[in-house]
Amino acid sequence: xxxxxxxxxxxxxxxxxxxxxxxxxxxxxxxxxxxxxxxxxxxxxxxxxxxxxxxxxxxxxxxxxxxxxxxxxxxxxxxxxxxxxxxxxxxxxxxxxxxxxxxxxxxxxxxxxxxxxxxxxxxxxxxxxxxxxxxxxxxxxxxxxxxxxxxxxxxxxxxxxxxxxxxxxxxxxxxxxxxxxxxxxxxxxxxxxxxxxxxxxxxxxxxxxxxxxxxxxxxxxxxxxxxxx
Numbered sequence: 001x002x003x004x005x006x007x008x009x010x011x012x013x014x015x016x017x018x019x020x021x022x023x024x025x026x027x028x029x030x031x032x033x034x035x036x037x038x039x040x041x042x043x044x045x046x047x048x049x050x051x052x053x054x055x056x057x058x059x060x061x062x063x064x065x066x067x068x069x070x071x072x073x074x075x076x077x078x079x080x081x082x083x084x085x086x087x088x089x090x091x092x093x094x095x096x097x098x099x100x101x102x103x104x105x106x107x108x109x110x111x112x113x114x115x116x117x118x119x120x121x122x123x124x125x126x127x128x129x130x131x132x133x134x135x136x137x138x139x140x141x142x143x144x145x146x147x148x149x150x151x152x153x154x155x156x157x158x159x160x161x162x163x164x165x166x167x168x169x170x171x172x173x174x175x176x177x178x179x180x181x182x183x184x185x186x187x188x189x190x191x192x193x194x195x196x197x198x199x200x201x202x203x204x205x206x207x208x209x210x211x212x213x214x215x216x217x218x219x220x221x222x223x224x225x226x227x228x229x
Contacts, residue, residue, distance in 0.1 A: 007175035011222040018204040103171035
């Protein structure tokens with residue numbers, strides 16, 4: 001729902017998150033109205049941890065789970081026989097404009113100070129072997145970053161056309177500083193009992209303020225780079 005380079009635009013001083021995040025925030029609050037009904041006397045959905053949510057979905061207590069494929073291995077521990085699939089979040093007004101959001105959650109690195117680089121590279125080469133990588137992605141229901149003839153899990157059948165067409169964007173939250181605690185900010189916005197306008201306005205103001213605070217070094221480097229172009 002927002003430009004893929006929004007973080008860079010904000011760092012360059014050409015945009016604010018408040019200019020774009022009101023719409024997504026409003027839709028998040030709307031989605032909350034359709035969360036599963038809790039039993040009398042039980043806490044609402046905010047009381048559920050990540051593991052609780054995965055277990056509940058695995059046991060059929062909810063029909064849909066707005067999450068990523070990374071949750072599936074956890075879900076399968078609760079119910080190995082569950083028939084689970086994925087679909088692209090219908091966030092666009094025009095179905096043709098839908099995009100799948102994906103990101104790298106696991107990578108291998110070698111420290112510059114490593115004293116045994118050759119041995120580490122040997123391990124990485126072993127892990128990156130197509131057959132070994134296929135074993136991993138089959139077990140974890142993952143998508144590899146290496147090119148090759150890999151067999152994806154049927155889990156991804158519902159989004160295969162997006163992968164084939166390249167309609168994929170990186171997670172914008174990969175640019176969020178952990179010190180911002182964006183997860184807590186989102187929860188606060190969703191828990192806010194004021195009307196939508198007031199709750200969302202407070203969220204947007206804090207988000208932009210915290211962004212400037214915790215990204216000072218990145219903002220300075222981006223603006224210095226922009227000024228030299």
